[in-house]
Amino acid sequence: MKLLRIGEPGKERPAVLAPDGTARDLTGIVDDIAGDALTPAGLDRLRAVDTDSLPALPEGRIGPCVAGVGKFICIGLNYADHAAESGMEVPKEPIMFMKANSAICGPNDTVLVPRNSTKCDWEVELGVVIGKPGAYIAPDDAMTHVAGYCVVNDVSERAFQIERGGQWVKGKSADTFGPIGPWLVTADEVPDPQNLAMWLEVDGHRYQDGSTRTMVFGVAHLVSYLSQFMSLQPGDIISTGTPPGVGMGQKPPVYLKGGESMSLGIEGLGTQTQKVGNA
Known part of the structure; x- marks a missing residue:
């Protein structure tokens, strides 16, 4: 579905x-x-x-594909090729951080560059939506806890994230920094989440063209791993990391200023298109 x-x-x-x-x-x-x-x-x-x-709904705005999200958990440097472009080592354990739920918006809503931003960036990511609750989940049982998958744009402000001290969350949580959707595709329609093509373009230029094949830690490992530190509840979203091609990795770096258009998608999960504005 x-x-x-x-x-x-x-x-x-x-x-x-x-x-x-x-x-x-x-x-x-x-x-x-x-x-x-x-x-x-x-x-x-x-x-x-x-x-x-069922009655057909008229065409209109598509909202976030999941409501009442309890936790928006993100995984950093989870693609070997993205870690390389960032000049960072592949992590020995998943790097986990949280994104504020207030960042969540619809897949085609306007993304707003926050005030005082200098390094606003994009990241196409596979979102994993939890269905069956659990804690201390065994790796072999992890996939039974997945309701489905969605496209996530983990919009990031790199100066806030990296240069301002403290945790990454401050660079990840501005309003509109979490477009999700267009659909929640149930797990039965995604037989192998570790073999999905994914891409992102800004103003028609393709910056990201990757695959979930290059994930360091796969979906089953992440669900099991995260559940060792916190219970996972229906509607929690795990954003599993991004392939190479982010703005920070360009030579020279390229960042969003406002006025651009982003398009992104993942095989079988639909596409997003966002205009970029200013807060």
């Missing part, structure tokens, strides 16, 4: 993408694409619904 949310901010309606490509209204079937709806039992209930019997 491809689950999505249609409507203006705060007024999104839960929907499922029908075979004919129309978004069908799940209002009355489920409160939202969140919480219990993402558990294995919740997804089974949605699979049993006859999409042809």
Whole structure:
């Protein structure tokens, strides 16, 4: 299934993408694409619904594909080729940091360069959405906890992140720095999350052209690893790192100033397009 949310901010309606490509209204079937709806039992209930019997929603803004996200967990330097372009060693354990939930926005919403920004950057990433809750999850059981996957643009302000001291979160959490969607694609439709092409363009120039094959730590390892430090709950998102081609890695570096257009996508998970504005 491809689950999505249609409507203006705060007024999104839960929907499922029908075979004919129309978004069908799940209002009355489920409160939202969140919480219990993402558990294995919740997804089974949605699979049993006859999409042809549901009313079609008019075209409109696509909201974040998951509502009520409890934790937005990010993994740094998780692609060997991206670590190399950053001039950093491949980590021995996953580098974990949090992104503020208030950064979450729709996949095609305007991304705002924050005030006093000098090094605003892009990162196409595979998002993993948790379905079955758990803690201390065994690696062999990890994939049963995954509800599905989505595209994430882990927008970053590198000066805030690297040059201002403290933790990376301050460079990752500005409003609009977390576009997710367009869809939550359920795990049964993604047989191998470690073999997905991914790309990102700015103003038509392709900067990132990679694959999840070059991940240092795969999805199963990350789910198990993170669960050793915190319980994972339905709707939590793990953003699993980015391939090479970020603005910081260009020679000379290229950063977002406002006025640009970003397009990005992951094989089978849809595409995002964002205008870049200024806060």
